[in-house]
Amino acid sequence: METKDLSSTILWDGTPLNSLIIPQLKLWERPRPYPLARNFHADSISEESYQWARERLQVSSYMDGKLRFNETNEYAAWAYPTAPPDLLRLICDANLWITVYDDVRDDQKYLAHKPTEATALHEMLSSYYSIEPKRVPDECLHNVRLRSIPELIERMRDQGFSNDQLVQFIDSVRMFGGSICSESQQDIEKRDLSLRDYIRERRADIGADFYANLSAMISGSYPGPSLQKHPIIVEMNTTLRDFALLHNDVMSLPKEMLSGSCDCAMRYLWLEKGMSVQDALYEVTDMALVAVDDFDNLCDLVELSDASPSDKRIMHHYAAGLRWHFSALAYWSCKTRRYRMDGIEIKFVTPIAKGPDKYGLRPRVAHLNDTWRSRPPDTGRSSTSGDARPAMTPGNRGGR
Template sequence: MRTFAVSALREPPFLARRHDSTDLVAGESTAWAQSFGLIGSGHRLHRLRRADVAGLAGRACPEGPPEGLRLLADLISWLFVMDDACDEDGLGAAPTRLAPVVAALLDVLERHGDFTPAPPGGGPLGAALHDLCRRVRARGQSALLLRFVSRLRDYLLALLWEATNREHGRVPSVAEYVQMRRHTGGVHPSFALTDLALGGLPGDPVRSDPALVALDTLAADLVCWCNDVFSYGKERTAPDGHNLVTAIRREAGQDEDAALRAAADRFNHTLLAYLAVEPQVLATGEPAARTVIDARRNWIRATYDWSMVAARYA
């Protein structure tokens, strides 16, 4: 699938960079996941190492203090473990199985990283999530903490949508999938921690500007569409329809090759739309506009480069 993706996807025209502390953070983040019991020493450890979490984080956040990169890498580790539990380990096979876990994790989020112990019902996932929230809270950026918690809540509720689809063998329409993929991808909480690593910019009033909202949405779509095309070779045998290629194939009645090209075309057209929005963001006059644009460019480029080398979707 990489051969097709490289030939069909337009390479993002952004500078490829990597944080100097990436290799150090790789070991630290794996140790963090082990310390909370998210992974042991067998299959799950091997699976997380194959994901090259720090490689993705280091490309997506190539500057800023190492502790900011470490926080982002730990979040991505948590998201990968949660996704794998749902997609491969059976947790997300039915909403009745997943719902108690989601409820416990929502309880964690509602504490907003306070100094009480993590609720016991959340298990290792809850304890690790509480640690993430506490570390975000400790940075003193209350608006960003609320944004982070809100986006993770969207992610958890979207996992229940996926579980319902799996239980009923349902493939969503393309429009429905496009909307929900923005949440199931876990991209927006990752954007929030990237912004935190760069100083917590911008604030809520600026973030409500239509151009910035459009920039974030298009960047998230690009990350997700890139991921879907690269991962389709692995996911086409999965017993659900949570991939853009699968949704297009079912809705349009296309063969696999045509659906793959349609998904690649969606990425390429969205990249052009993204590039058209960047000048609108700069025109807002917001001093942090260039920082925001660079951060979103890094994420788009990082996903493309990481997908070509990581073993997660091989």
């Protein structure tokens, strides 16, 4: 791969890139450890998947080498450790698709094509289950990246995924594609956002829903359309998005700076609070850990919630699947050569947040906590909900 010049790259606060320390996390060493395991079938499946990308996505030799060098399929191996071989192969293919799409989008040479491609993706997915099918745009027929989505959807159907599950998957891909339009417009207009605005936009861009929906389908405990709207499920998804985007911003900073990009949470902390890049890296890492604490809190709230006993079982299974993703994000990102490079120092930090959500990114979690932990034991609770737990405080947060 290409040699990267770190010493001549200067950050927005005047700091040389090679002087930074990148904090990293081991969520499996928390007081309430997150699970970590690799799929047994990953080695035999991975090569087949890379070959699929060469043939079906028509990736260049350079992109093929990049995908392999970065061990892109290892994320799927750690995020879906219980998937059987045929399903893991489908997941690896989908993971390569979203990675290739994201990398091409990030390439400044393709800036002018991004809005057109994203619009075509929207139109194709919007018409896929339409009562009155619309004409598929020519862009979809000629663009191999877009043309591969219907193939992946049909393979999911062959795996036994229901229409509800497929629609949810399509919605998650549509949201990811829609972020391309928004980000392209932002690139063009050079808009300045607040930290909270930035995080709100990145929640769609990070693609976490794409992976979470696959996890739910694999677990066999898929929250149906109505349960997907339950506030605990909604906020669980939000905490995963926030951890993914914040942790990704920290880990990918060297890569993004070398590609000429600097739109990340650390930059907004510098703009709003005057933090140095190094201090902002530690601050954003703590913000990511607060999201993990909030997820732990939500897991505890399941038994205190108004959900039925059967829905609670589904919610617990769903949460168990998401925990694999938290661990996989932390583990893979500190191992992959996509982010890790010679000349950049890394440091593992204690995987416990220093305090609550002081930036108010997830106010609904605090509201749910106050509401359900303060309810009397006999007020609308199922007989299986168990005893009430003590209220959460900054010194008594989930996972501490």
